[in-house]
Amino acid sequence: MLYPREIQDLVDEFSQFPGIGPKTAQRFVFYLLKRSPDTIERISCHLRNIKNVRACTVCGNFSGQKICPICQDKKRDHSVIIIVSQPQDLMAIEKIGDYKGMYYVLGGLIDTVQMSGPKQIRAKESIERLRDPQIKEVVFALSSTIEGEGTTLYLINLIKQDPKLIQRLKLTKIARGLPLGSEIEYADEITLGEALKTRKIL
Numbered sequence: 001m002l003y004p005r006e007i008q009d010l011v012d013e014f015s016q017f018p019g020i021g022p023k024t025a026q027r028f029v030f031y032l033l034k035r036s037p038d039t040i041e042r043i044s045c046h047l048r049n050i051k052n053v054r055a056c057t058v059c060g061n062f063s064g065q066k067i068c069p070i071c072q073d074k075k076r077d078h079s080v081i082i083i084v085s086q087p088q089d090l091m092a093i094e095k096i097g098d099y100k101g102m103y104y105v106l107g108g109l110i111d112t113v114q115m116s117g118p119k120q121i122r123a124k125e126s127i128e129r130l131r132d133p134q135i136k137e138v139v140f141a142l143s144s145t146i147e148g149e150g151t152t153l154y155l156i157n158l159i160k161q162d163p164k165l166i167q168r169l170k171l172t173k174i175a176r177g178l179p180l181g182s183e184i185e186y187a188d189e190i191t192l193g194e195a196l197k198t199r200k201i202l
């Protein structure tokens with residue numbers, strides 16, 4: 001063994017992280033070895049706290065409490081709900097700062113090629129969430145991939161099977177188009193086609 005057990009154990013742990021190889025894992029440990037005991041204690045504390053993070057029972061977002069602050073916020077618009085695949089997508093929309101409605105996190109997408117996934121993601125649960133009579137609009141904000149489009153269609157189908165839901169809910173999808181600063185001649189056909197379809201009146 002090259003390193004003392006204390007170092008090697010931590011290198012092995014960091015090596016399991018996504019995108020982190022043994023070299024980077026070693027750099028992390030060497031960095032920590034140079035930190036003060038207070039810093040090490042603070043990091044240990046953060047690591048221990050992460051055990052308490054769970055999925056919000058209403059929206060599925062990461063939360064330190066049973067119901068996350070967004071779902072608890074009475075000032076937010078409870079009539080509109082955005083469906084996203086993962087908590088990171090929710091955070092990306094929150095960062096914009098404009099949206100004040102609610103969310104639902106599916107926890108993944110349906111793999112339409114292997115026809116697997118509806119049971120792995122919270123598809124049925126999302127339909128249950130939409131039974132809340134306050135909700136008037138559902139915005140699908142899933143990736144513009146085969147899986148994302150397939151999942152949107154799957155959920156729309158489930159909603160359409162329920163006359164009460166389809167009567168009350170307005171179903172929308174985020175617009176697809178050209179990224180800011182991009183050149184039309186380099187855009188792929190699907191993106192350009194979508195941009196044209198979702199054109200706006202000026």
Ligand SMILES: [Zn+2]
Nearest residue numbers: 056059068071
């Ligand atoms: Zn929540």
